[in-house]
Amino acid sequence: MDTDSPGGSRKFLLAASILSADFASLGAEVSDVLASGADWIHFDVMDNHYAPNLTVGPMVCEAVRPYAGAAWIDAHLMAEPVDALVSSFARAGARMITFHPEASRHVDRTLTLIREEGCLAGLALNPATPLSWLDHVLDRLDMVLLMSVNPGFGGQSFLPFLLPKIAAARALLDAYASVSGRRVLLEVDGGVKAENIAAVAEAGADVFVAGSAIFGARATADAHHYDSVVARLRAALLAVK
Ligand code: DX5
Numbered sequence: 556m557d558t559d560s561p562g563g564s565r566k567f568l569l570a571a572s573i574l575s576a577d578f579a580s581l582g583a584e585v586s587d588v589l590a591s592g593a594d595w596i597h598f599d600v601m602d603n604h605y606a607p608n609l610t611v612g613p614m615v616c617e618a619v620r621p622y623a624g625a626a627w628i629d630a631h632l633m634a635e636p637v638d639a640l641v642s643s644f645a646r647a648g649a650r651m652i653t654f655h656p657e658a659s660r661h662v663d664r665t666l667t668l669i670r671e672e673g674c675l676a677g678l679a680l681n682p683a684t685p686l687s688w689l690d691h692v693l694d695r696l697d698m699v700l701l702m703s704v705n706p707g708f709g710g711q712s713f714l715p716f717l718l719p720k721i722a723a724a725r726a727l728l729d730a731y732a733s734v735s736g737r738r739v740l741l742e743v744d745g746g747v748k749a750e751n752i753a754a755v756a757e758a759g760a761d762v763f764v765a766g767s768a769i770f771g772a773r774a775t776a777d778a779h780h781y782d783s784v785v786a787r788l789r790a791a792l793l794a795v796k
């Protein structure tokens with residue numbers, strides 16, 4: 556990982572998914588949630604083809620980029636084909652670009668392309684997609700994203716059968732770190748809330764995507780207060796060794 560990576564020891568990062576934000580004031584939502592203590596902006600890209608929903612593209616990423624300051628934009632591409640979008644999102648200011656292996660004809664080529672564009676590369680695995688997709692690509696990966704819901708919508712419930720999969724991914728990434736000296740981040744995405752974030756951390760996640768849990772706490776239509784919900788998520792993580 557490069558020098559602005561989250562460091563060598565295990566640290567928990569909160570990635571706020573703007574899927575549940577107020578799209579009519581997206582810039583303010585991004586700066587408000589970061590001011591409340593979120594670490595990354597998780598940017599869910601769906602194409603009504605790979606994923607059964609249609610969301611936002613690189614133009615919106617570029618538009619919100621100035622509101623994110625130094626925080627990373629964590630682009631989660633649920634779109635097919637993916638390669639042309641990689642360059643667009645790199646130009647639009649994404650730092651981490653993650654895609655689904657089923658959405659790329661040539662997974663290794665897409666991973667290489669992400670790094671050539673100067674970004675960090677992530678691979679996203681759906682609930683039923685096996686960890687064996689990671690077998691030959693760990694050297695080209697900076698993050699593994701495990702979906703704990705099926706792609707498409709915010710506000711779905713965390714699938715509990717993902718906990719053992721998170722633990723298995725953690726073991727695999729720890730074994731890889733011990734031979735390579737490289738840490739690959741493990742992000743969990745979908746249905747993460749104050750009630751289950753500690754269990755997700757105990758299973759081995761480093762990065763926690765939270766959309767509806769954070770933006771659902773919007774106080775009123777014109778005031779975005781996320782301090783207390785972000786503090787609740789952090790407090791739950793504090794209890795984790
Ligand atoms: C689902 C998206 C997720 C998800 C997060 O396809 O990738 O980022 O919507 O939202 P919550 O936290 O509401 O599950």
Ligand code: ZN
Nearest residue numbers: 599631744764
């Ligand atoms: Zn996502």
